[in-house]
Amino acid sequence: MYIFVINSGSSSIKYQLFRWPVEQPVCSGLLERIGLADATITHKVFTAEQEQVSQRSLPIPDHAAGLREVVRLLTDPEQGVLRDPQEVHVVGHRVVHGGEAFAATTLITPAVKAEIKRLFSLAPLHNPANYLGIEVAESLFPQARQVAVFDTAFHQTLPPKAFRYALPTSLYSEFGIRAYGFHGTSHQYVAAQAATYLGNPTAKIITIHLGNGCSMAAVLGGKSVDTSMGFGPLSGLVMGTRSGDLDPSVIFHLIQERGYEPVQVQTLLNKNSGMLGLTGFSDMRDITKALLAGDPAAELAYDLYAYRIQKYIGAYAAVLNGLDAVVFTAGVGENDARIRALVCRNLEFLGLHLGETRNEECTKELREINQAEARVKILVVPTNEELAIARQCAELLTA
Incomplete structure (x- = not known):
């Protein structure tokens, strides 16, 4: 199955397409400076351990336009790796903040989207962009299952003595003020790699x-x-x-x-x-x-x-x-x-x-x-x- 991974930032989109279970991506790319007239997109296609790189500068007014450009590259008659966006089975989204609600990777439903939106105030620089990436992907890949992977999920194993602040208990119980941690996907990945290496x-x-x-x-x-x-x-x-x-x-x-x-x-x-x-x-x-x-x-x-x-x-x-x-x-x-x-x-x-x-x-x-x-x-x-x-x-x- 094809898994398309989107890492949507406030003014950028990183992406990789996998033909699972092969872990080498079919293609990857980075779209930067969204919202500006000189946005750039760097797109890489991997074939037989070779790398074909193309780079363009073009106006990208918003994330929707950016992802449409990415889809165009994925299905390009000459450099494309898909015949049709309908071939994508799963879209995986990096979501920065999952609060205490999400301790694991989650299939995106209307209720999950509502919770991500509720958490905007905890990650105002990141969650709105992540949410927008989900909404745009739902329109571009309507047949695909959308999945959220939360940066905070890996750190949900912290004990209370590590995540609680010495503040009135009501600030935690009513407003969720505690340490959540971030970069969890990266920490989990490299820690697992290291543990395997160490045996x-x-x-x-x-x-x-x-x-x-x-x-x-x-x-x-x-x-x-x-x-x-x-x-x-x-x-x-x-x-x-x-x-x-x-x-x-x-x-x-x-x-x-x-x-x-x-x-x-x-x-x-x-x-x-x-x-x-x-x-x-x-x-x-x-x-x-x-x-x-x-x-x-x-x-x-x-x-x-x-x-x-x-x-x-x-x-x-x-x-x-x-x-x-x-x-x-x-x-x-x-x-x-x-x-x-x-x-x-x-x-x-x-x-x-x-x-x-x-x-x-x-x-x-x-x-x-x-x-x-x-x-x-x-x-x-x-x-x-x-x-x-x-x-x-x-x-x-x-x-």
């Missing part, structure tokens, strides 16, 4: 997802027991544009003493802070260039970024009562050897001994970067959220 299904693993958004998870026996993101995706690590952990007093000070409006503070912490606030750049590749040019702001940003990760490694090693592996994943985690070296520095007491030569190697496969004799494995595991979503869709519908 230990009960392994104690710390997963470190470092992209533009960043988070960590403590995983015990394949289950999340703690994670760095909380009520929303703002807390925890320093990120591309998000502040990460912050004393709430700063927010009160900005509003009461500096005249900020709440929406200004929200924009400041979500879009103008993190590495962007520290250096003027949100992309680590630009920050690396600045660092190599001797920019002290870039040096501080790198140190601060790595230091925050180290603190969570220490905390999660305590939570897990030991450690079998640390896993780096996502764009920065997989590709930035400097960050990995800074993170692992001075953690020998935990059993982390980085292999410098191994760390500098750059491949697209799961690999060890620890010294050969090290007790704790340091792994780089490429994440693949789209494949993880496809797997979960197939498991749900063939159970």
